[in-house]
Amino acid sequence: MAPENGGSADDRLRLLIERIERLEEEKKGIGDDIKDVYSEGKSAGYDAKIMKMIIGLRKMKPHDRQEMDAILELYKSALGMD
Amino acid sequence: MAPENGGSADDRLRLLIERIERLEEEKKGIGDDIKDVYSEGKSAGYDAKIMKMIIGLRKMKPHDRQEMDAILELYKSALGMD
Numbered sequence: 001m002a003p004e005n006g007g008s009a010d011d012r013l014r015l016l017i018e019r020i021e022r023l024e025e026e027k028k029g030i031g032d033d034i035k036d037v038y039s040e041g042k043s044a045g046y047d048a049k050i051m052k053m054i055i056g057l058r059k060m061k062p063h064d065r066q067e068m069d070a071i072l073e074l075y076k077s078a079l080g081m082d
Numbered sequence: 083m084a085p086e087n088g089g090s091a092d093d094r095l096r097l098l099i100e101r102i103e104r105l106e107e108e109k110k111g112i113g114d115d116i117k118d119v120y121s122e123g124k125s126a127g128y129d130a131k132i133m134k135m136i137i138g139l140r141k142m143k144p145h146d147r148q149e150m151d152a153i154l155e156l157y158k159s160a161l162g163m164d
Contacts, residue, residue: 013133016123020137023116030109034102041098051095055102 038048057065076082120130139147158164 012126013123013128016119016126016128017133017136017140019119020116020133021140023112023119024137027109027112027116030105030112034105034109037098037101037105041095044094044098046095046098051099051102054099055106058099058103 038051041051042048060068120133123133124130142150
């Protein structure tokens with residue numbers, strides 16, 4: 001990346017970095033949009049923490065979710081948390 | 083959210099959850115795009131870890147970066163890492 005290369009390698013690096021920065025900005029924007037939807041949910045009376053749990057549960061396959069529920073119940077029962 | 087409400091509250095919750103899921107998908111897509119740019123950088127001979135450090139440094143105000151550099155040098159010197 002010496003100046004002798006006519007700046008093309010430096011340009012390439014700069015363009016890569018700038019592309020990442022633009023994408024990071026976009027990603028941050030979407031993260032803000034997600035926060036807005038949670039706020040909207042809260043205003044409508046929904047619990048944001050439970051909404052987040054629902055998002056996580058919906059990502060799981062039904063079978064995996066049932067298995068997790070069963071193990072969770074087992075542990076709760078073992079710890080007298082019925 | 084009883085069925086008596088004609089499903090409108092349930093619909094509202096479902097729509098909120100689906101909006102979050104779509105946004106999370108988009109966010110994940112951008113995250114993948116970012117990974118692709120790092121890969122492209124690697125293929126061009128750049129070190130992805132250093133690129134990530136550059137992204138972080140460019141986010142800082144020049145004054146903050148200089149201050150961080152000065153403190154880092156101080157600590158290195160205190161620990162005989164010159």
